[in-house]
Every structure is written in structure tokens, then in C-alpha cells.
Amino acid sequence: MFLEHLSLTDFRSYEHIDLALKPGVTVLVGSNGLGKTNLVESIGYLSTLSSHRVSADGPLLRFGTERALIRAQLVRGEQKVMVEVEINASRANRARINRANPIRARDVLGICRTVIFAPEDLALVKGDPSSRRRFLDELLVVLLPKHAATRSEYDRVLKQRNALLKSARAAHFSRNGVGEGHLSTLDVWDQHMADAAAKLLEARLDLLNRLRPHMSEAYAQLTDGSKLLRAVYRSSLDAELDDAGLPGTAVEPEDLSLSSLDELREKYVAALAASRTRELERGMSLVGPHRDELELLLGAAPARGYASHGESWSVALALRLASFHVLGEDDHIAGNQPILILDDVFAELDTQRRRKLAAMVATAEQVLVTAAVGEDIPAELVGAQLQVIPGAVVSHAD
Template identity: 65%
Template sequence: MFIEYLSLTDFRTYPQLDLALGPGVTVFVGANGIGKTNIVEAIGYLASLSSHRVSSDAPLVRFGTGQALVRARVVRGQQATSLELELNPGKANRARINRANPVRARDILGILRTVLFAPEDLALVKGDPSSRRRFLDELLTSLVPHHAATRSDYERVLKQRNALLKSARGRFSSSHEATLEVWDHHLAQAGAALVKARLELVQLLQPRLGQAYAALTDGSKQARAVYRSTLESPLADDGEPETGGLPEAAEMPGELAGLDLDQLRQRYLEALRRQRRREVERGISLVGPHRDELELWLGPVPAKGYASHGETWSLALALRLASYYVLCEDEQVPGATPVLILDDVFAELDTQRREKLAGIVAGAEQVLVTAAVAEDIPAALRGGQITVVPGGIFDGRQTA
């Protein structure tokens, strides 16, 4: 899979940008703050409907305008597909596939697949659990696009249930109790679907994570991921699952992975009943996928709080590489290797990690790299170079 053509209209700093691309390595070089990341951010957004830099669409639309357009032609095997995405802050985004009538934005998910490496990835290891939950859910949606609806359904139910708990706080009545029971069943149903999908994904990721971390390091430590659910772990005061910080916690057999949807739903109903008093007191839902954690371990200790800076970088990169391997091995979409995007990563890495990462990704069908200094790019990734200038690009053949 590769992007053959990209067009941006009023996206970030670009009034208009038209760019021809192709297989192999393309390096975008330019001073910091000049717009390199804006280009690859648009590609990542077209694939995932989310940005690795901001949580809302408004900053993606050029200041003073009301709408941005991202267009691309994606080639997979012998088939080319044209995609167009309208970003309308405050309104529903719309999309077009092969210039047909507008469809929901999420209907284009899965057509373009990307794996994006960026300095922000350190949060996957050092940040709070929400960063790791987002990582799982975005990969899940890329792998199985209909899970965008699974995630959306859960978030909708959670919002409604939280609103009820908040309104009932301090004056909980029998009518609140009856209504909450209804929302409990909705939350259990939606939560079971999301957690089952996440558990299956973690099982796919686990061996690839170990493989990727070993390839980036000397292999002296094993990298692992453990899904910690509010269904099987006690809640800490902040509502997140407690781990105990013990080595044996990483060896849990994963009982939940063997349960079917109905069994998971029953587990949620039981957990919600146990936490009823606490949830009513606090006015918020304390059980569910929104409180779960993906724990990362190096050897016998959790990475968060124990890993060195270099180990943290290697583990973050390994997570992205593992997701790349999972997508490449997807039997439902054979041959659809993701576009690899490395956004200003090499400036953050030492020479050894630069060379190892470059050697691993160089063989991908399409690799897009951004760098402030061309010398930061390892020799294995010194492909075609495009210079980014204020308001556009210059690659020796075209300007925009």
C-alpha cells in the first residue's frame, strides 16, 4: 500500500498543497515549525480520523477558514482509491470515496493504513493509562474498522450513565435506581464488546512486541504487555486498576481472554452492582474499559517508573513496530502493508537506535520521514528528498 498523491486545502498552515508521492522512502526536510509535520499529520488523520498532536479538529483547520480538505489517492496492489475528507469543526466531518456521494467520515476507515512514529510516543510508556487505551483503540479500528462503532457506542452510553450519576449525587432515589439499572445493562453490553476486542488485540500484539523490542536492543530484557481490567483488579482511589507493582502481576494468565461476550457482560453487571454505592457517592462510572490499563513490562518490573530514557524510547518504538507487524499479517486484508511515517524521530535517538530502527523499516512499501537536518537520517532511509519551505514544498520538480 502507498499514497500516490496528496492534496491539502486549508489544512494547518497550507492554503493549498499538491504533492506527488510513490513507493519507497521520501524524506521531508526543513526547519522546525515550517510545516513538515503538518503533511504527515494529514496522512495519519486520513487513516485514523485522529491526530497524534491534538485532540480536536479545530487546530487542523487553517486560521480564518471554516473547513479543511484532505485528499489522497491510495494504491493497494492493482487498485487505486481516491479519498476525500472534509474537516468541519463543530459539525460532522464528511468523506467521499472515489468522488461518490458524501458518507460518514468513519466509512473510510481501513482503506488507508498507517503506522506513525513520533516524539509524542514517549507518552505510551511514561503517560497515564488513557494514552495506552487510545493506542489500543486506534490500532483496533485500523485492523477492524467496524470497531469504530463499538468504541463510539460505549462512549455514548458512558456519557449518558455519567450524566445520570452526576445528577443523582447526594439525592439518589428509587427512580434513579431503576434508570441506572437500565444504563448498567447498556454499559455492560457495550463494555463487553470493546473489552473482548481489546483482549484479542493484546494477544496478537504480545509476541510481536517482544520481537520488536529485541530487534531494537541487545535482547537482555523481555518486553511484555498485560491488559489490566477493572473486572479482575481492585480499584485504587483514583478508580484505575491496581497492579500491586509485583513481578508476578505480569504473569497473570488472563482469565478474561477465555470468556465469551455474554460472560463478560455478566461480569460487568456484577462489578457495577458491587461498585454502586461508590459510584453514586462520586457521581462517576468506576467500572469499564474507560478505566482499564495496558501495563508495559521490561523483564520483572513495570516499564513506567523503572525504564531508563533509552529503554523508554525503545519500548515506545517497539509498540509501534508491533502494531505494524500485526497489520502486515492481517489475513483479512492480504498485502495491505501500512504506510510507515517517522515524524522527527531520529533527532531523539542515539546512533545505535537510529541504525536499528532504519534497518527494520527500510523495506516497507512506503516510508515517509520528517527531519530538520538531513544528516539525522540513517543511510538506509536516505531516499527521495523534498524540501519544505514556508507555505509549501520544493523537491526540484514542483512547488506548491
């Protein structure tokens, strides 16, 4: 897959811009603050309906405007498809495919596949567990768009259950105490929670099993290979069952991958029952995928807190490169390889890592690179260069 044409209206700093692109490597060069990242951010948004820089849509709208429009002409093998996403300040976002009638924005998920590596990705290594959970869930949605509904359902159930727990906690501290009504309603929401949590956990574990070999290989290629990169999924489910001393719990985190969906559901029901007293005391859900951790290990030590700055960059790169390969393996349509975006990456890498990364990505169908100065781009990554100036993009030939 490659992006042939990008059009933005009132997106970030751009009132309007049209950009023609070709397969292969394209480098967007320009001083910081001129909008290079805004361009690649818009392409990434088409893939996940979220930004790699901010958690809300508001900052994506040009200041003073009520909507932004991203329009992209994509080429997949012999087919062309136009995708449009309208980001709105005061109503639900909408989308169109090939200029047809408006549809829900999430109905375009899976059409544009991208993998973005950016400075913010250091949070995948150094940040809190929410960064790594988001990494898994966003990749899930790109790989299998049906999991947008899986995530949405889990978030909905979690919100409702937390509201009930807070209400029950408030009642506990009042003269009434926790009533039978609260407890019976909580029993119902425990079932909903177990079902939604089991589906999300099963999807994450399956994805992680596909990522692991590519992560280890990518890290070895980016470094001298003296340390092995591994990933271990730490589930709040196992922790709660172990604390309760219940039979049949997993001794090792990896054993969860061997559980069926029904088995995971049953384990969640047991874990929620075991944690009920503590949850009522705190007024929040203490078990579920929202409390899980993807632990990254270099050798025997956790990468978080122990990896050097250079090692942390290599780990983050390995995660994104593994994502690229997993999406490529899932390519059931000719020409559906994801678009690879490297946003201001090379300035942070030493010469050796620059050259290794360039060699690893040069054969991708389309690679979009941003850089403040062209000299940061390794010679191995040859391609077209475009100059980003205030409000526009021009080729060096212009």
C-alpha cells in the same frame, strides 16, 4: 499500499499544497516549524480520523477558515482509490470515495492504513493510562473499522450512565434522597454498560494477544536483548470483583482473555452491582474499559517510572512496529500493507538505535520520514528526499 498523491486545502499551515509521492522511502527535510509534521499528520488523520498531536479537530483548520480538505490518491495492489475528508468547524465532517456523493467521515475508515511514530509517543510509556488505552482503541479502528461503532457506543453509554449517577448523587444530598426511579433506571443502564463494555474489552484483549509477540521481538531487535518487554492488561473489572470477594473472579489479569463475550458481560453486571454504593457516593462510573490500564513491563519492573530515556524510546517504537506487523498480518488484499510514518524520530535516537530501526523498516512498501537535517537519517534508509520550505515542498533536483 502506498500514497501516490496528497492534496491539502486549508489544513494547518497550508492554504493549498499538492504532493506527489512514490513507493519506498521518502524523506521530508526542513527546519522546524515549516510544516513537515503537518503533512504526515494529515495522512494519519485519514487512517483514524484523529490527530496524533491534538485531541480536537479545531487546530487542524488553517487559522481563520471554516473547513479543511484532505484528498489522497492511494494505490492498493492493482487498484487505485481516492479518499477525501472534509473537516468542518461548525458541522459534521464529511467524506467522499472516488468523488462519489458525500458520506459520513467514519465510512472511510479502513481504506487508508498508517502507522505513525512521533515524539508524542513517549506518552505511551511515560504518560497516564489514557494514552495506552487510546493506542489500543485507535489501532482497533484501523484494523477493524467496525470497532469505531464499538467505541462510540461505549462512550455514549458511559456518558449517559455518568449523568444518571451525578443526578442520583445530587438527589442523595438533597432532602429527597436517592429514589426508586433513579435505581430502576440505573439497573437498565447497568445492562447497557455491561454489554458495551464487554464488547470493547473483548476486542482489546484479542488485539493485545496479537500484539504481544511482535512487541517483544521488536524491542529485542532494537536493544541488546537483555530485557524482555511484556504487556499486561489490568482491568477495573477484575479489581472490583476481587475487592467484593465474589466467586469466579480472575486471579491473573490474563485469565480475562479466556472469557467469552457472555462471561465478560456477566462479570460486568456483577462488578457494577458491587460498586454501586461507591459510584452513587462519587457520582461517576468506577468500572469499565475507561478505567483500565495497559501495563508495560521491562523485565520485572514497570516501564513507566523505571525505564531510562533510551529504553522508553525503544518501548514506544516497539509498540508502533508491533502495530505495523499486526496490520500487515491482516493483509487480505494484495498491496494493503500500512504506510509507515516516522515523524522526527531519528534526532532522538543514538546511532545504534538509528541503524537498527532503519534496517527494520527499510523493506516496508512506503516509508515517510521527516527530519530537520538530512544527516539524521541513517545511510541504511536510502530514498527520495524532498525539501520542505514555507508553504511548499520541492525536490532537491528542483
